[in-house]
Amino acid sequence: MEQPKMIIAGGNGFLGKHLARYFTQLGYRVIILSRKRGYRIGMLHWDGHNLGSWTAALEGAAVVLNLAGRSVNCRYNIVNQYAIIRSRVDSTKVLGEAIARCQNPPVVWLNASTATIYADTPDEQPANTEADGVIGRGFSERVAQQWEAEFWVAATPRTRRVALRTAIVLGADGGALPVMARLARRGLATPHGNGQQWMSWLHVDDFCRAVELLVARPDLEGAFNLCAPQPIRNREFNAQLCRHYQPRWQLPQPKWLLEIGAFLLRTETELILKSRKVAPQRLLENGFTFRYPSCDLAFTDLLPQLT
Template sequence: MKKLVIAGGTGFLGQALARHFTRKNWEVVILTRNTQAPTLAGRLVAWDGKTLGPWVQELEKAQALVNLSGKSVDCRYHPRNRREIRESRLAPTRVLSEALQNAKAPPSVWLNAASATIYRHSLDTPMAEEDGEIGNGFSVEVCQAWEKALFEAPLPGIRRIALRTSMVLGHAKNSVYPILARIARCGLGGKLSTGEQMVSWIHVTDFVRAIEFAIEDEDLQGPLNITAPAPVRNCVFMKTLRETLGIPFGLDHYKPLLEVAAWILRTETELTLKSRFAVPAKLLQHRFVFYYPFVDEALSDLAMHRNRTASPFDPHLLELQKP
């Protein structure tokens, strides 16, 4: 039985991966600070994300390691949160690197969470891995330090991939799609500010498939954009969301109101106003096939499955959805 270790795997993306690989008969081990967390898949093993401990034995003879650890960026960027956002990413990455250096039979591939927000605000130029322009500001600085922590130590024989992931669309209480759907159903699903900012996104089914693909393709390494091949403008995204939910109208949100709303909700407008125009050049070059390359297909699928108990990446449902 193949073995996958997921650090920080009790959230939306970690559980999506755990279910996907469990269905493929992999042993899935989840490194977590909360071994009492309610999970649907994976064996929980305690770690603190900072120091070596008994958990390091789980890396021995594993096929792959995926690190998804990190505090949510859905918060105000005051000094304490900035420090926690940074350290909750760097500390786990560094301790995993140390553990891999000491392992006798380490996994052959290490996929570490990163973010497509590393690229600059772009309205008209797509950002691929090889020639994408790096941005500036707090979020970008965290992304750069995060990737540096992944690649800085010598780890012979271990392929390393920085998962520059865009917004992942799926059903879970801590994912963005249910939030956007609720906003739309309340009649507030109009464009954000000018609506011209680009939105990079990916359906959760393609997210888990892309991770599996990256594990299996021995030529993939370095930064990897995990995003659908057809980003759209925010006005198009919100219009498509309304249409798939059967909502006839949506009030627009102008920037001054967004600033007030962000302050009330204790978050930052960067999460909605930055234009993210990332494209999956490497995945396409390596012939990865997306099930949901276009946003209307992705949002229609999620709207169709919102009342079902089965997840939208259930193998049976995927088989029915294939063209």
């Protein structure tokens, strides 16, 4: 039996490396499309904007997964806004063009999106589901909408498509959690602002398992929220970090101080102050079982690996 092939565009980051290991263990031959030059087995160069020799790898692929996109951890000035949007839209567009040209196109194309597509969620509002979530109108939400719009407009009728509206993914070897843990050790495991904002999150193992489900089920397409079923308030999230690390002191983080810090670090407070309350309705409806449905279970697994 021929080994199935998986192409991961933008696969050199935290999520890409986990997916590559996970699907390699499942028996896939994983090929990474990377902007980095230099030959390495299992890696092809692309620029994320133009067709090239890399397109031949898509022929007969079982899975194409696009994770490409410039980091949003920056100031949202005009230059950075343009770069953030173009990196996502252009990579999605060129993949669509490449798939459309295939004689034997990929079976399924999964494209990264973000749970940030939903509007800031006040206390009284239920969690956003794929069916009735409230789409926001700010810059971050517009990025997600343009990203998904480019995905759905692609002329790939023979390839099933799934948009991954992914929340914050927690892992011990990358992403946001190691940074949060370092801050917690220094007494910064205190509420961000008033701490009432919701945080949607997902353990990296459940992220890989959810992608596996979406690849394996030919009846699943459209947008899926990839997040744990139990969002948590920022106050409690930080309290759990504090209970684990037990710093000698705790420094308050009011909104005005966060604004100053964000300016000095060249980032935006939206990344920690926006209330993200999202539910994985479609995953649950299709039988997905979370190994880490609650944040305390995720922390019990991950935090000992960071100490």
